[in-house]
Amino acid sequence: MKPDVENPAGQLADTRGERVGPGRGWIGAWSLGNAEIVRPMSRVLLIEDDRAVRTGLELALTRQGHAVDTAGTGEQGLELLRITPPDVVVLDLMLPGMDGFEICRRIRSAGDLPIIMLTARNDDIDVVAGLEAGADDYVVKPVQPRVLEARIRAVLRRSAGGPAIVGPPPVERHGDLTIDRAALVVSKQGEPVSLAPTELRLLLELSATPGRVLSRQQLLALVWEHNYLGDSRLVDACVQRLRAKIEDDSAAPVFIQTVRGFGYRFGPL
Amino acid sequence: MNAAGRLLGGARSLRTRLLVAFVALGVSTAVLVAGVDYVQARNIILQKTQDTAVQTMTERIETLLPLAGLPPSQAELDEIADRLSDPDNAAVALYHDRHSTGGPDPDTLPWRLRVGVRDGRVVWQRVSTKGNPVLVIGTQVRLVQRDGATLPSGLEIYVVRGLHLEQQSIGRLATQAWLSGAVALVFAVLLALLAGRGVLGPVRELRRATNRLGEGDLTARARVRGTDELADVARTFNHTAETLEQYVGELRRMESEARRFVADVSHELRTPLAAMTAVTDVLDDEAQRLPGDAGQAARLVSEETHKLTRLVNDLIEISRFDAGTATLALDDVDVAEAIRATLRARGWSERVQTDLPLGVVARLDPRRLDVIIANLVSNALQHGAPPVAVRTLVRPDQLDVEVSDSGPGLAPDVLPHVFNRFYKADTARARSEGSGLGLAIAWENARLHGGSLTAANRPSAGAVFTLHLPRPDHEIGDTR
Numbered sequence: 190m191k192p193d194v195e196n197p198a199g200q201l202a203d204t205r206g207e208r209v210g211p212g213r214g215w216i217g218a219w220s221l222g223n224a225e226i227v228r229p230m231s232r233v234l235l236i237e238d239d240r241a242v243r244t245g246l247e248l249a250l251t252r253q254g255h256a257v258d259t260a261g262t263g264e265q266g267l268e269l270l271r272i273t274p275p276d277v278v279v280l281d282l283m284l285p286g287m288d289g290f291e292i293c294r295r296i297r298s299a300g301d302l303p304i305i306m307l308t309a310r311n312d313d314i315d316v317v318a319g320l321e322a323g324a325d326d327y328v329v330k331p332v333q334p335r336v337l338e339a340r341i342r343a344v345l346r347r348s349a350g351g352p353a354i355v356g357p358p359p360v361e362r363h364g365d366l367t368i369d370r371a372a373l374v375v376s377k378q379g380e381p382v383s384l385a386p387t388e389l390r391l392l393l394e395l396s397a398t399p400g401r402v403l404s405r406q407q408l409l410a411l412v413w414e415h416n417y418l419g420d421s422r423l424v425d426a427c428v429q430r431l432r433a434k435i436e437d438d439s440a441a442p443v444f445i446q447t448v449r450g451f452g453y454r455f456g457p458l
Numbered sequence: 459m460n461a462a463g464r465l466l467g468g469a470r471s472l473r474t475r476l477l478v479a480f481v482a483l484g485v486s487t488a489v490l491v492a493g494v495d496y497v498q499a500r501n502i503i504l505q506k507t508q509d510t511a512v513q514t515m516t517e518r519i520e521t522l523l524p525l526a527g528l529p530p531s532q533a534e535l536d537e538i539a540d541r542l543s544d545p546d547n548a549a550v551a552l553y554h555d556r557h558s559t560g561g562p563d564p565d566t567l568p569w570r571l572r573v574g575v576r577d578g579r580v581v582w583q584r585v586s587t588k589g590n591p592v593l594v595i596g597t598q599v600r601l602v603q604r605d606g607a608t609l610p611s612g613l614e615i616y617v618v619r620g621l622h623l624e625q626q627s628i629g630r631l632a633t634q635a636w637l638s639g640a641v642a643l644v645f646a647v648l649l650a651l652l653a654g655r656g657v658l659g660p661v662r663e664l665r666r667a668t669n670r671l672g673e674g675d676l677t678a679r680a681r682v683r684g685t686d687e688l689a690d691v692a693r694t695f696n697h698t699a700e701t702l703e704q705y706v707g708e709l710r711r712m713e714s715e716a717r718r719f720v721a722d723v724s725h726e727l728r729t730p731l732a733a734m735t736a737v738t739d740v741l742d743d744e745a746q747r748l749p750g751d752a753g754q755a756a757r758l759v760s761e762e763t764h765k766l767t768r769l770v771n772d773l774i775e776i777s778r779f780d781a782g783t784a785t786l787a788l789d790d791v792d793v794a795e796a797i798r799a800t801l802r803a804r805g806w807s808e809r810v811q812t813d814l815p816l817g818v819v820a821r822l823d824p825r826r827l828d829v830i831i832a833n834l835v836s837n838a839l840q841h842g843a844p845p846v847a848v849r850t851l852v853r854p855d856q857l858d859v860e861v862s863d864s865g866p867g868l869a870p871d872v873l874p875h876v877f878n879r880f881y882k883a884d885t886a887r888a889r890s891e892g893s894g895l896g897l898a899i900a901w902e903n904a905r906l907h908g909g910s911l912t913a914a915n916r917p918s919a920g921a922v923f924t925l926h927l928p929r930p931d932h933e934i935g936d937t938r
Contacts, residue, residue: 239729245736252740309728330728331735331767405789406796406824420825421789450790450819 231345232256234275236266238284249334263287277341281307282315290322297323301385303344320426325387343414348386364458368396388431395455404452473658477650484646492635500628511619515595518542529553552614562618571596575614591621660688676703721777727770734763772895779902786823793818793850800831813849820857820929826903833896834861834923857929862922867915876913877901
């Protein structure tokens with residue numbers, strides 16, 4: 190027996206799949222990148238300073254069927270963002286000039302565009318700072334194109350509204366919070382609340398079963414479509430952002446409550 | 459070795475040995491000095507008493523002379539005895555079988571004394587009658603003839619003198635001797651403690667410094683006081699510690715530089731690898747269409763890029779442990795579900811048997827648990843033989859996850875090294891499919907959780923790797 194080991198992370202079989210129904214299960218989608226799967230073409234803005242990485246990812250994403258715009262600097266990226274608005278931004282955190290965190294904040298303050306961070310260093314501080322700046326998900330370089338592709342498709346599904354919700358009525362009232370599941374509009378005291386796609390999806394999943402606790406791992410699977418052990422900080426960061434938008438007092442949340450030892454729960458009010 | 463030596467050698471602590479030595483020295487000196495003094499003083503007192511008593515008696519007897527005539531009458535004997543008696547002295551006069559009345563009983567007088575007196579000498583002896591020491595002096599009155607020669611008259615006179623005053627003086631002397639012995643003992647103990655502090659203080663200081671050094675505090679130094687041998691030892695210790703600190707510092711610096719170098723190199727490799735990885739899918743797709751050698755080359759580049767990526771990722775991972783920048787992103791995780799997810803994500807669910815009790819929630823970093831389990835299972839699948847099994851054992855304060863296989867197990871000489879980096883049990887194989895860091899990374903991850911990872915052979919067959927995770931009392935929340 191030889192004790193040296195194959196790094197399992199490297200041979201991770203890609204099992205991210207298509208979701209059927211609201212969190213009811215998964216079917217494998219083993220043929221990502223296969224031309225037989227028809228999907229809408231999406232526009233990806235790739236902001237990455239290294240020419241080789243930029244070119245490689247552009248090549249890979251284009252082959253996956255995306256329209257790819259590339260920028261070598263943050264400033265250039267923001268410029269492109271205005272000219273040809275993309276569906277999703279893939280953003281390197283380490284950039285010369287304006288860094289990824291700043292770009293992240295600017296995009297987030299301007300709208301709900303999904304952002305996937307590309308981090309060269311698997312630095313926890315980078316990841317946390319990026320998530321706080323409003324990123325929806327992150328991947329660590331070197332990233333396999335199929336992994337990046339799966340993440341892109343997951344965030345796009347979130348912003349596209351996702352599958353139809355069966356069951357609860359389309360418009361729900363929870364205290365002064367109104368959730369319109371059909372129109373994907375959330376309002377607080379009659380005022381619409383601007384939510385990023387991931388934040389909206391998280392709120393929809395939690396409020397679908399008020400009073401029921403969902404673990405971080407369950408939420409990662411439901412919202413981020415990470416159906417293996419994911420980074421629970423994604424959930425925590427998103428909950429923080431969501432609370433800041435819908436709670437009167439983020440320190441004493443009413444809608445999204447933490448259940449120590451288990452996860453999060455919507456209400457009960 | 460004599461008894462004292464054994465006692466000194468046998469005593470464990472230096473303090474005890476010093477104490478014993480000082481007390482032995484102090485007491486023996488005191489006993490010797492006081493004892494000699496006592497004996498001398500006692501002899502002088504007794505000698506002087508005897509001389510005085512004998513002289514007094516002979517003088518008094520002379521005042522009785524000349525005798526009225528021989529043999530003396532009973533009244534004369536009584537008178538002689540009476541005139542020689544006083545409160546301190548009791549006298550008896552004997553003439554053959556007659557003796558004066560009222561004085562000491564002649565039968566109680568020592569016979570040796572009486573023999574000496576009969577011979578005409580003045581003799582004395584100290585005797586103890588009924589516990590009271592007395593001095594008995596005996597003499598025989600001699601008759602002087604005209605030619606100057608003397609004849610024994612047969613009249614014997616004994617005086618019994620009490621010695622209780624002298625006894626008291628001697629008793630006082632003895633008490634003083636004991637007292638001085640006791641004082642010497644107290645002094646000896648005090649001196650021993652004082653000397654002990656003087657010697658033991660620096661020794662204790664040295665011990666403290668040595669302990670700290672032993673515990674890894676290389677900045678530990680001993681205080682140097684004075685210029686004696688102990689101060690020399692302290693100086694030598696300090697010098698040694700300083701040199702050690704220097705060398706260790708140098709080694710650490712070199713080691714951290716080497717590690718930083720590995721980390722830097724890994725980071726530098728990551729960017730080109732990111733570009734290469736991005737296009738491996740393109741290569742894989744095109745390889746099928748490329749003719750012969752070109753297709754093979756494309757596949758090779760793609761495969762090796764993945765391996766290189768894996769190696770670099772593992773190197774970066776391990777550098778983060780070395781640099782101490784690895785942190786835990788803790789979450790409350792259903793352990794059974796997490797392990798199943800790990801197996802499912804890698805397509806191992808069918809190949810691995812599981813025994814995972816439901817509902818075991820532990821606070822840990824799910825990504826790191828995934829890495830540990832994946833590395834252990836991957837190792838078992840690659841190097842052990844099926845069936846590979848994963849099971850969890852819940853203990854009150856600990857959670858164990860066992861990954862076992864049914865292969866030949868680990869050789870005893872391999873066992874201590876399985877978690878070493880790049881350790882290969884089989885040197886014949888040039889390069890493995892893995893990075894050679896998998897088990898080392900699993901081990902570091904276990905340690906980061908405050909747990910441990912152990913490898914062993916099962917009594918039956920096969921190797922078993924066990925992850926031990928501490929499990930603090932889990933707070934049960936609201937599960938509605």
